[in-house]
Amino acid sequence: MSDLKFSKDHEWLRVEGDSATVGISDYAQEQLGDVVYVELPEIGKQITAGAQAAVVESVKAASEVYAPVSGAVTDVNIALEDDPALVNSDATGEGWFFKLKLDDVAELDKLMDEAVYGEFTASLE
Amino acid sequence: MLVFVAGVEMGGENREKVVKSTSLYDCHVAAGAKMVPFAGYAMPLNYPAGIISEHLHTRANASLFDVSHMGQISIWGDGAAHALESLVTGDIIGLKTWRSRYTQFTDDNGGIKDDLIVTNADGRLMLVVNADRKHADLDHLEITFRDSLDIVMHDDKALIALQGPHAASALARHAPAVAELGFMSAATMAIAGIDVTVLRSGYTGEDGFEISVYAESAQHIWNILAADPGIEPAGLGARDSLRLEAGLCLYGHDINETTSPVEAGLAWSISKRRRAEGGFPGAERILSEIADGPKRRRVGVLPEGRAPAREGVEIINIDGETVGKITSGGFGPSVGGPVAMGYVDAKSAEIGTKVGLLVRGKTIAAQIVKLPFVKHSYHSG
Known part of the structure; x- marks a missing residue:
């Protein structure tokens, strides 16, 4: 079982201490298809849980990526600027979007673990 | 998300x-x-x-693409080519047997009701029309010609x-x-x-x-x-990005009842004889736009960077004034970056004009470019 947590909006988080790396799930990248552009937040930006943090564009559509928890952006994955297809090839690894310093680690309790998220996406089919 | x-x-x-x-x-x-x-x-x-x-x-x-959703309509009877010319801008009378031609149904204001391919199928005219418009087109033909021509929609055929x-x-x-x-x-x-x-x-x-075949054999x-x-096999997604790179119009997006064939850059499909004779809906506006130039034009728009500019994005000039709107836009896989088309005021339509695109509150630099983005490779035999 992985250490990832998931939101209903198909973001994943990998938590280390009081910071978290955020991306979109493998299920989400598959639904979107070929990713051609990712708009990342500015480093230092304070984002509230549920607010728009990034935009991911596939060939056919633009979709918003929400912050699953509140925090300040400490890093963004600039590799996505030149190679947005990393989101397709390695959604939960090299295809990460941004890192947050968490305001409140208790917010993590509202997220799903991988098994629960797997059941959730299966229910969407 | x-x-x-x-x-x-x-x-x-x-x-x-x-x-x-x-x-x-x-x-x-x-x-x-x-x-x-x-x-x-x-x-x-x-x-x-x-x-x-x-x-x-x-x-x-x-x-391979399944385009069976499109409408296949046959019309025949005495004077069918003459009759169809009263609804479309193209030369149908001059269409030789087993030759095909691109044209548009227009309305009295010179707007485009649909675009279509007409083939002279040795005694019948075969029309291929847009899926979203096929029932409206059929009604239009039946109301106009119900007493004079035979008209059939081939729902039993695949394409x-x-x-x-x-x-x-x-x-x-x-x-x-x-x-x-x-x-x-x-x-x-x-x-x-x-x-x-x-x-x-x-x-x-x-x-x-394009291969038309009875559904049971498709x-x-x-x-x-x-x-x-x-x-x-290739789906609608690739069909859309291919036609966008080829600079081809998608009905309901790049052309509709508010756009004229001249604004849309389709005047090439209106022959010399039809320009001289008129006799199609909206001829007054369309012929005056051919003579004097339209107020706005469909153009290719090449955004800088990687962010796609999609339908509805506002186009501004270097002074920040709105000069038009994107009607189709996305990622062009063969171009390797974003491509778009849209309408701009005639004075901003010159190739090479620098414009800005308002995408999510930011201005993306872009340029008016010649269409198509990818050279056509049609058979020249």
Whole structure:
């Protein structure tokens, strides 16, 4: 079982201490298809849980990526600027979007673990 | 994150409750297609290869597209060509037997009701019209000609497009006669003993064919062609990115009742005789726009950087004034970056004009460019 947590909006988080790396799930990248552009937040930006943090564009559509928890952006994955297809090839690894310093680690309790998220996406089919 | 069903944004009025399927539905599902509602039909958006791969395969080799949702209409009777000219801008009377022509149905204001391909099928006129418009087009024809012509919509026929540089050699293995077929020409022939009508045309900018076949034989034709190792199926997603790079209009987006053929850059399809004689709906506006130039023009728009500029994005000039709007835009796989088209005021339409695109509150630098983005590779025989 992985250490990832998931939101209903198909973001994943990998938590280390009081910071978290955020991306979109493998299920989400598959639904979107070929990713051609990712708009990342500015480093230092304070984002509230549920607010728009990034935009991911596939060939056919633009979709918003929400912050699953509140925090300040400490890093963004600039590799996505030149190679947005990393989101397709390695959604939960090299295809990460941004890192947050968490305001409140208790917010993590509202997220799903991988098994629960797997059941959730299966229910969407 | 919002997970899209991309078909929704492709058609606008396509979220009909009753979703029909084409005769090729089982082939799409068997090939693992992602099916989406489009113009009232369950259609393949893409196959497991994905839109970019399907697009690039079409430009390099050949792809099969199910376009059976489009309307196939026959009209015949005394003076059919004459009669049709009262509704469209193109030269139909001068259309030779088994030749085809692109034209538009216009309205009294000179707006475009639909765009279509007309073929002189030796005694009948065969029309291929847009899926979203086919019932309106049929009504339009029936109301106008109900007492004088026979009009039939061929809901019992499928339409299969085979597009790409290897389309001709692949199809010739089953129907040698296609090698002799010129661009925008049609013929009846047999593929594996099945009667089909083949038109050398398409919507990708590549050489290719549209094959009309009775629905009960469509799967057989599809499977024969799909078995060719060089041919892969391609969905609506690739069809859209291919036609966008080829600078071809999508009805309901780049052309509609508010755009005239001249504004849309389609005046080439209005022949000398028709310009001289008029006699089509909206002729007054259309002919005066040909003479004096339209107020706005459809242009290619090339954004800098990687962010796509999609339909509805505002176009501004260097002074920050709004000069137009994007009507189709996205990622061009063969271009390797974003491509778009839209309408701008005539004075901003010159090739090379620097413009800005308002995307999510930011201004993206862009340039007005010549269409198409990818050179057409039509058959020149």
